[in-house]
Structure formats: C-alpha cells, structure tokens
Amino acid sequence: MNITKLTSTKTICNSYLIEEDGFVVIIDPGQDGVVETEIDSKGYTPEYILLTHEHFDHVEDLETVRGKYNVPVVASKLCSERLGDPKTNLSIIEDILSYYKTGVITEEKSPRFACEEAEITFDGEYELQWRGHQFTFIEAPGHSPGGVLITLDGEHCFTGDYMLLNEETTLRLRGGSEEDFVNITEPIINGIPEGTIIHPGHGVTYVKGQEGETK
Template identity: 35%
Template sequence: MNWTQLPLGAIQTNCYILENDNGEALIIDPGDEYEKVENFIKEKGLKPLAVLLTHAHFDHIGALDEVRLKWQVPAYLHTNESDWLGDPEKNGSAHFPIVANYQCKPAEKIINSEQDISIGSFHFQVIETPGHSPGSVSFYFKDKGVIFSGDALFYGSIGRTDLYGGDQSVLLESIHQKLLPLPEETIVAPGHGFETTIKNEKNSNPFL
C-alpha cells in the first residue's frame, strides 16, 4: 500500500489517498478542492472504494459529497458525530466566514466502536481518539506501520480543543493511552502539517 498526502483548502487539511497494487483506493478526509482529488485519482487510474473520516469538522468534509457522488462510495464516520455532517454549528463551518455552511449527506457507514475493518484488500484498525472532537478516530494500518491520526496528534503539537465538543484532558488521555503505546517506529500521518513518528513525539512533543 502506498499513500499520498494532498493538503487541501484554506486551512491546508491533509487528505490522504491510499492505493493498493490493484489500483483500488481509500480517501481519508477530503476536506476541500474536489478538483485536486479528482485529478489525482484520474491521473493514477485509481478506483476509490470508500471515504474514511477521522472526524466531521468542516475542513475535513468540504469535498465529501462531490467525492461520494462521483464514485458512488460510502463514507465511514464515528457514531458520536453521526449528525455533524449536516449541522454547520457542530461541524464548525458556521463559525468560519471563509467557508460556506457545510451541510453534507449523512454517512453511509457508522463506526460504533473500536474495530478491525476490511475494504477490498485494505485492512486496518479503527482506534477511538476523542478530545479534539467527541467522535475523532485514528486509522491504524499495522502491517504498513502507519496511523492516520486526524487532528489528535501532530508533529510537535496536539489538536485544538476549543471547538464544539472539544476536551483537552480527554485528548491527552487518548494520545497517552491509544497512540503513544504503538511501536515507536510507527509513522503518524496527521490531519495538518508534516508526518512524524511515535518515537519523535514521545521524545520532543512539548504538549506530552
């Protein structure tokens, strides 16, 4: 499996496109600029199978409906944010004048708990990492040594907790109990900024 990071939109949210040897793809957090996502998929000749949402803030869902319409694929979202896609107050778009009030269709696949999921030949673990938002999850591909952490853990930082449903103590607990115990060489692919590793964040992240 290979993955490509596409920073999208005014806040440069990282969308990740994962591809396997069969030309199948998963799309994580299509936050904006649908055309960039479409062009990448077309240029690579990929077949998307699903959209994975680390959480439902506006900067992670801006191109969601266009992606689903184009490729007729389902979106996966945690149950704690199942009503956020259509609610600008909860997804935050009502409070940022640089974007429209986002009202997306509900997710087709609701994640109710930590679990292993297989989509095509992709196999990964859903790890609940709330705090930045109540339904935040991370997608852990153990065999590839990478976790897509959304806005929980960043290079040298952690997610903000001043938005609807945020809680810093819960976020720190999530990071310490769910992310830092992973193998130190695990690559952390965050929702914003550069990739890092668990070892690097253990050793140098000032918030931890």
Template identity: 30%
Template sequence: MKWERIPLGPLQTNAYILSHSNGTCIIFDPGSEGKKLVDHIEKQGLTPLAILLTHAHFDHIGAVDDVRNKWNVPVYIHQNEQEWLGNPLLNGSYYFMGGEVRVKEAQHVLTHEQKLEIGEFMLQVLETPGHSPGSVSYYCEEIEAVFSGDALFAGSIGRTDLPGGNHAQLLRSIHDKLLSLPEETMVLSGHGPETTIGAEMDTNPFLHGFE
C-alpha cells in the same frame, strides 16, 4: 501499498490517498477543493472504495460529496459526529467560513473500535476523542502508519477549545491509543508533515510529564 498526502483548502488540511497496487484506494478526510482531488485521483488511474473520516470538522469533510458522487463510495464516520455532517453549527463551518458546509449522511456509522476490511485494505479503528468527541484514528499495520486526524501532530496536539473538545481526554487518547503503537509507526496527521510515534514520545512538549 502506498500513501499520498494532499493538502487542501485555506487551512491546508491533509487528505490522504492510500492505494493498492491493484489500482484501488481509500480516501481519508477529503476536506475541500473537490474538483482538484477528483482530477488527481483520476489522473492516477485509481478507483476509490471508501471515504474514511477521522472527524467531522468542516475542513475535513468539504469534498466528501464530490468524491462520493463521482465513484458512489460509502462514507465512514463515528456515531458521535454523524449528525455533524449536515449541520454547519456542529461542523464549525457556520462560524469559521461565513458559509455552510453540508454533507449527506454517512453510510457506515462506527460505534466502537473495530477492524475494517475494505477490499485489500485492513485497518484498525482507534477511538481517539479529545479534539472532538467522535475523533478516530485509523491504524494500518501493513504500512506501519496511523491516520491520526487532528489528534496528534508533529510537535503538537489538536486544539481542544472547539465545541466538544477536552484537553485531558485528548492527552489520554494519545497516551493510551497512539503512543501504544510501535515507535516506528508513521503518524499521518490532519495538518502539517508526517512524524513517527517514537519522535513524538521523545520530543513533543505537550506529551512530556503526562501520566
């Protein structure tokens, strides 16, 4: 099992492909440039099984329907943001792009922390709100990695000045849910390079002094 990061769109939002040796894969946060992403998946000879969204800001959802329409795969989103997919005011595209991003409804609405078993993939859903009210992270123990969306970055944390953002809540989510993972866990963020839980515990200035 392996992962690949593909930065997409003007904000270089990281989409991730988690693939199995049997040729199946899961797509995390297909944010934009749908044709580019679909072509890449096809060239790799992969068959997507699902789309998992860490949250529903426009730069993380813009290519959802391109991937879904190509392979007829289900989409997973937290219940606190299920209405954001089709609402440009909520997903932020109305304000940031001068255009509108609208995505069809998700087939699976996450209501609590749970284990997901999708084909050969086993993932733990962690509720990590703060950047947005429905932000979740997906921990894959087998590859020792967590797909953290815009909760935690290398040397930084997600912004909390957007609607539904809450700085104190984000710090609590990171402390309780992400920093409790093994220190060697790779953090695969929504923007920028990968890091590890241990590195962020040691060097991330936003996390120092938090109790």
C-alpha cells in the same frame, strides 16, 4: 500499496489516498478538490471514504466525492451525526478560522454546509478489511467528539488533528473536551508503538519516536 498525501491550500489540511492495484481508499476528502483531481488524473477507482473526524476542513468535499464515485463513507457514529450541522462540523466558523491560520481575509464567504450521515458507522472500535489490508478504527474524543485514530496494517496511523508534529492538540474548539482527551485519547496515543508512521491531518508525516527526522 502506495500512500499519497494531498494538501488543500484553504486550511492546509491533509487528505490521503491509499492505493492498491488502481483502487483507492480516501482518508478525509478535505477541500479544494484535491482528492477529486488526483483520482481523476491517475484514473483510480475509489472504494471507501474513511473519516478521521467531522470538522469542515476534512469533509468540505465529502458530498462531491461520495456522489461522484458512489462510495460508502466509514465514520464513528458521533462523527456521522455531527456532519449534518454547520455548528458541529464547524463550517460556521470556517472564514474566521481560516483567517487565524493563514492571516488572509477572503472576500468570498465560505459555504456553511451539512453532509449526509455515513453509510457505515460504529461505536468504540471497528475493523475494515480491504484488498489484503486491515484498517482499525478506534474512537478518540477530545479534539472533537467524533474523532478516531485509523491504523493501517499496524504500521501506519492516520491521526486527524491529533499528533500534529510540534503542535499541541487543540481541545477548545466547540465539542472539544480536555477531560476526554486526557482520559481516553492520550492513553491510546501513548500506546501507539514507536516506529509507527504517523500521517496527521495537518503538517508533515513522521515516524513516532523519530520526530526529528520528518518524512
């Protein structure tokens, strides 16, 4: 199994490809066509798209990718519902948020977009078996209502906008909740075993408990 991190330039957002024998699972299609370019250049066959949460930087290419490869999307029920509105997927604030992150004013306005709902949705927890691997989803609200943490084989955790190295979790974006984070998600994060490889939605990959030694 190989894990490839792909980073968009627009908002420096990470997407991931999990590859096994030429077949791949996509975690967050992201932006800028980075996922599509990698899949086509390597000749991979996508089988699932998994979403960590509904925010535009993680899903702007969702419809392009799911349409091109005709693969099902797995997301929490709330994430799925919130994909379909620019005010809840936050594409309505993409330009100004990109400016705050990069300091660059883009002349071209970003599209406000809406995505179709996911084909597979769940409340609470969900498990997906794939080519000898197990993905475990657990709902993790706080940064966004539809957020999840996705564990792979108990060794890797794809955290979306949680657990960014040396960054506090942003809880004030529309739909965010400090109360949900403290009561629900923070205990889950604290329970992730040390030694787990953390793959965040922005920034570097690292090992929990060894944050000084980034990968």
